[in-house]
Structures are given as C-alpha cells and as structure tokens.
Amino acid sequence: xxxxxxxxxxxxxxxxxxxxxxxxxxxxxxxxxxxxxxxxxxxxxxxxxxxxxxxxxxxxxxxxxxxxxxxxxxxxxxxxxxxxxxxxxxxxxxxxxxxxxxxxxxxxxxxxxxxxxxxxxxxxxxxxxxxxxxxxxxxxxxxxxxxxxxxxxxxxxxxxxxxxxxxxxxxxxxxxxxxxxxxxxxxxxxxxxxxxxxxxxxxxxxxxxxxxxxxxxxxxxxxxxxxxxxxxxxxxxxxx
Numbered sequence: 001x002x003x004x005x006x007x008x009x010x011x012x013x014x015x016x017x018x019x020x021x022x023x024x025x026x027x028x029x030x031x032x033x034x035x036x037x038x039x040x041x042x043x044x045x046x047x048x049x050x051x052x053x054x055x056x057x058x059x060x061x062x063x064x065x066x067x068x069x070x071x072x073x074x075x076x077x078x079x080x081x082x083x084x085x086x087x088x089x090x091x092x093x094x095x096x097x098x099x100x101x102x103x104x105x106x107x108x109x110x111x112x113x114x115x116x117x118x119x120x121x122x123x124x125x126x127x128x129x130x131x132x133x134x135x136x137x138x139x140x141x142x143x144x145x146x147x148x149x150x151x152x153x154x155x156x157x158x159x160x161x162x163x164x165x166x167x168x169x170x171x172x173x174x175x176x177x178x179x180x181x182x183x184x185x186x187x188x189x190x191x192x193x194x195x196x197x198x199x200x201x202x203x204x205x206x207x208x209x210x211x212x213x214x215x216x217x218x219x220x221x222x223x224x225x226x227x228x229x230x231x232x233x234x235x236x237x238x239x240x
Contacts, residue, residue: 029057034066043083043173079178081169090176106147110140114149118171118183122153122164122218141165149174154218155225163225164218 032053037044050059063077063084070077070086078087106114113136116128129136144150149171155161167180177183214220 025054026057026062029053030062030066033059033062037077037084037086040085043080043085043169045083047082049084078176080173081179083169085173087176106143107140109136110143113140114144114167114171117144117150117165118167118180121166122156122215123166124156124162124164126162128165147174152221152225154214154220157217157219161219163221 033049036049036052046059046063049063053059053062063079067077067079067084074089074092075086076089078085112132113128116131117123120127120131125136125141141150147170149168150165151168153164153166156164171177172179
C-alpha cells in the first residue's frame with residue numbers, strides 16, 4: 001500500500017510540474033504577443049503574431065485574453081480588421097494633447113466621398129459622382145489617399161476598365177472600427193444628427209463589402225495599371 005501511495009504522490013508531482021510548465025509557456029507566449037504589438041507603430045496582423053509564437057499556441061485566444069486584461073486600463077488592446085494595436089482608452093482621449101497639424105480637417109466633399117467609398121465599396125469614381133450628383137475632383141481623392149484611408153482595389157470588368165476604390169486598415173484604425181460591419185447604420189446616423197430633414201421612405205444604408213478579396217467583376221491591379229495611375233514611374237520605379 002505504501003508503494004502505491006508513493007506512486008500516486010509522484011504522479012501528482014508530475015502533473016503539478018506539467019501544469020506549472022504549461023502556465024509559464026502561456027505567460028511567455030502572451031509576453032511575446034504583447035511585445036510584438038507594443039513595438040509596432042502599425043496594427044499587427046494575427047498571422048505575423050502566429051509566426052513568432054511557440055508552436056501550439058492560438059494567437060487569437062492569446063490576443064482576446066490580453067484584450068480583456070487591458071480593457072479597464074488607460075491603454076486598451078483593440079482589434080483592427082485581422083490585426084491588433086494598443087490605443088489610448090476612448091474615455092481618456094481628452095487628456096492627450098494632440099499636435100494641431102496632426103490631421104487636417106476634411107472638406108464636406110471629402111467626407112461625402114469617404115462615406116460613399118466606405119459604404120459602397122468597391123466603387124468607381126463615376127459611381128461616386130452618380131451618387132453625389134456632382135463631379136469629384138482628383139484633389140479630393142488625393143487627400144483621402146494621402147491620409148491613408150482610401151486605396152485602389154482593382155479594375156472593374158466593364159468598358160474602360162474603371163478603377164475601383166475601397167477603404168484601408170488605417171481607415172478602420174483611425175475611426176475606431178474593428179471591421180466594416182461596425183460602420184453606423186441608419187438609426188445610429190439619425191441619432192448622431194448626421195441625417196437630418198425629411199428622409200425618403202425607401203432610403204437605406206447599404207451593407208459594406210466585408211474583406212479585401214476582389215469581387216467577380218474586378219480584376220487585380222497590375223504594374224502597368226500603377227504606371228497609368230501615376231503610382232509608379234515607367235519601368236516600375238516609384239515616382240520621386
């Protein structure tokens with residue numbers, strides 16, 4: 001009987017040691033993920049985190065645990081599309097002194113164009129103009145692209161092969177959205193006073209396209225397309 005008891009104690013000791021090692025490994029994996037996000041100026045993708053974690057650890061589970069850990073703190077861990085970033089807690093943003101020149105205010109036209117792209121993407125310039133009822137200047141699109149909120153997605157498979165536009169991960173990050181489905185709906189826009197006056201009975205807010213995958217009527221942008229759009233100098237070298 002004494003021998004059996006000794007074996008039981010040894011088994012318990014091994015189980016305790018295994019549990020301790022597993023806990024230490026989990027803590028180390030969380031520390032690695034935390035450091036990767038902290039050291040990056042841009043949101044870090046889960047794929048990037050997974051590549052650098054020890055084998056057998058689920059990056060999403062680790063990030064969700066860290067998100068809960070930082071939820072009550074002055075700095076929050078937030079999800080941006082399929083990536084993660086540290087951001088100042090929303091209720092403390094008033095204490096952070098911002099550089100007056102950090103981001104210039106968008107014109108009404110730029111805000112309208114940005115909203116149309118966000119909700120209707122993938123959308124072409126002609127389709128934006130059709131929705132707005134006025135022409136859209138290249139300068140307006142340039143401002144949105146310089147801000148990093150709008151990008152060229154592809155080319156529509158229609159005569160003239162117009163370029164399609166969509167929003168970026170930086171757009172989600174700047175406006176505090178995890179994904180496009182977090183864009184405000186009709187009732188939220190009314191409540192915020194962004195829709196006023198008499199709204200037509202058939203008026204609705206479209207559901208934005210989820211994901212970056214090209215649609216069936218889009219072709220990928222090639223190097224020749226980039227040269228034509230002025231994003232690359234002939235021969236593939238970026239413009240100065």
